[in-house]
Amino acid sequence: MLRERSVLLSAIIVITLVLMSIVAPTLVNPDDIYNWDNTLYWRLNPKNVPPEWFGRLTGLPKTEWLHGRAENGSYVFPYNFHYDTAPQDIIVMTDSFETYRVSIVSPDGEEYVLWDSPIPNELNLGKSGALIEIAHEKCSPDINAGDIIFKNALNAVFSKPKEDCITNPDTLKGTYAIVVTPKSGSSKMPKVYILGKSYGVMGTDNVGRDLWAGFLWGMRETIVISVVGAFVAIGLALVFGTLSVISSKLGVLFDLVSQIITVIPLLPAAIGLIIIASDIEDNTYAIFTDPLLLAIILGVLSVGEVSRNVRSMVEEELRKEYVESAKVVGGNALWILRKHISKVLVPYSLYQLALAVPGIIALITLLGFFNVVPGFNWGTLMSQSIRENTAYRVSWWHILPVGVALALLAIAFVSIARDIERRFLER
Numbered sequence: 001m002l003r004e005r006s007v008l009l010s011a012i013i014v015i016t017l018v019l020m021s022i023v024a025p026t027l028v029n030p031d032d033i034y035n036w037d038n039t040l041y042w043r044l045n046p047k048n049v050p051p052e053w054f055g056r057l058t059g060l061p062k063t064e065w066l067h068g069r070a071e072n073g074s075y076v077f078p079y080n081f082h083y084d085t086a087p088q089d090i091i092v093m094t095d096s097f098e099t100y101r102v103s104i105v106s107p108d109g110e111e112y113v114l115w116d117s118p119i120p121n122e123l124n125l126g127k128s129g130a131l132i133e134i135a136h137e138k139c140s141p142d143i144n145a146g147d148i149i150f151k152n153a154l155n156a157v158f159s160k161p162k163e164d165c166i167t168n169p170d171t172l173k174g175t176y177a178i179v180v181t182p183k184s185g186s187s188k189m190p191k192v193y194i195l196g197k198s199y200g201v202m203g204t205d206n207v208g209r210d211l212w213a214g215f216l217w218g219m220r221e222t223i224v225i226s227v228v229g230a231f232v233a234i235g236l237a238l239v240f241g242t243l244s245v246i247s248s249k250l251g252v253l254f255d256l257v258s259q260i261i262t263v264i265p266l267l268p269a270a271i272g273l274i275i276i277a278s279d280i281e282d283n284t285y286a287i288f289t290d291p292l293l294l295a296i297i298l299g300v301l302s303v304g305e306v307s308r309n310v311r312s313m314v315e316e317e318l319r320k321e322y323v324e325s326a327k328v329v330g331g332n333a334l335w336i337l338r339k340h341i342s343k344v345l346v347p348y349s350l351y352q353l354a355l356a357v358p359g360i361i362a363l364i365t366l367l368g369f370f371n372v373v374p375g376f377n378w379g380t381l382m383s384q385s386i387r388e389n390t391a392y393r394v395s396w397w398h399i400l401p402v403g404v405a406l407a408l409l410a411i412a413f414v415s416i417a418r419d420i421e422r423r424f425l426e427r
Contacts, residue, residue, distance in 0.1 A: 010412035010413070011416065013408050013409065014409070017223065020219060021224070024220045025220075028213045032210060033376060036209060046063055046088055046198075046208060048205060048395055049197050049199050050199075050395075051198060051200060051202050051203045052200060053201075054198060054203070056198075062199070063087075063193075063196035064196065065192070065194075066193070073182075074179050075179070076177050076178070077178040079175065079176040081158060081173060081176050082174075084169075085171065087194050087195055087196045088152065088154075088196065090124075090193070090195070091122055091124055092115075092122070092178075093121065093192075094119050094121060094122075094123075094190045094191075099119075100117075100119050101113065101115065101181040101183065102178070103181075104177070104178055104179070106174070107172060108174075125154070131156055134156045134157060135153065135165070135166060138161050138165060140163045151167060155171075159171055180192070200212050211381065215378075215405075217376060218380055222361055223361075225294055225375075227357060229302065229356070230299065230302075231299070233302035233306065234306065236299065237306035237349075237352070238345060238349060240303060240307040240311075242310060242314050244258055255311070261307070266363070267366065267367075267370075273301070274294065277293055289375060298360050298363055298364070302356060302359065310348070313341075350417075350420050351420045354420060355413065358409055358413045362406060364377055364378065367379050368383040378406070381398070
């Protein structure tokens with residue numbers, strides 16, 4: 001019963017990931033992937049912050065757009081604040097160069113005026129010079145301009161009065177109101193953006209890219225390459241393993257090719273062949289390869305050991321009595337392979353196919369550590385983390401989700417493979 005449940009759970013994991021890879025284009029904005037290396041595209045996202053669910057556990061404010069309402073000639077944006085630290089910044093965006101008065105009203109009714117001048121399209125309240133005066137009155141007169149520039153000065157607004165409110169705030173939780181009042185009576189509502197310290201499902205990287213978008217989009221190509229590559233590997237292994245037994249020039253050739261592939265170091269050969277078969281951009285050294293070609297390369301390089309095992313199985317079967325009887329009645333080698341030995345090879349091939357898929361996925365991801373990542377897949381996420389010198393112990397969200405997905409997929413396929421092997425042995 002336990003074995004059957006584990007196989008069922010494994011099948012659910014595989015089907016879920018495959019379905020996610022199929023629907024990924026509908027869950028991800030294609031512009032996010034098209035502009036993946038465009039740093040300006042991600043400028044409004046917080047840099048290198050953890051996921052929102054982790055922020056809820058640790059008291060980190062999330063990144064969000066606030067919804068406002070018109071009230072007495074002003075635009076009021078309620079902000080439900082229940083965190084242990086202030087957001088990185090509050091950005092006010094307007095469509096025209098006009099004079100605005102911007103203030104934040106705390107839950108206890110205290111109003112802090114942060115701006116009363118023209119706004120040039122975007123205003124970063126976290127850099128407002130008024131924060132120095134607020135910090136002097138509310139916290140300590142020793143706070144200087146350096147504290148405002150290099151530390152989170154908005155803590156002075158969101159903290160209760162205390163001497164070290166900038167570096168160690170005791171936040172006042174509740175609903176704040178960000179009030180934007182146009183001096184010219186403009187009817188165009190501005191936008192207010194909270195630049196938090198957590199973001200989305202999987203957080204962001206050092207550039208501000210949405211890692212959830214990269215994870216979903218990369219999953220599709222990763223699974224397609226691994227499945228196609230696995231079929232190529234097992235299909236060629238069956239051809240090389242079975243035909244290499246035949247005592248002819250063709251059999252000798254297949255046997256030689258199988259032996260050569262077996263002894264070739266997999267990772268260096270994969271890196272070399274991918275670079276040869278790819279187009280490399282001069283400025284960024286980005287590698288572009290057709291996913292199908294990549295799958296074929298990885299599949300061919302994965303043939304060796306399986307093809308040798310197939311050859312051993314075929315040789316063993318050919319020595320059995322039923323094969324000799326078939327030869328006596330006029331059966332040739334190909335007929336025997338097709339009618340008899342294939343019954344032994346099919347379960348073994350299914351078993352190896354289930355193992356080959358996670359193996360090729362792991363190889364794709366491993367190539368990311370060497371920055372040899374054609375296309376956009378999970379190896380891309382690994383590669384960019386290395387290029388940007390991410391501290392894995394601190395920014396765990398860069399690597400852990402891909403690692404967990406790989407582990408689940410590998411365990412699921414191994415469980416399915418073991419079940420296939422068990423059923424084969426019971427026969």
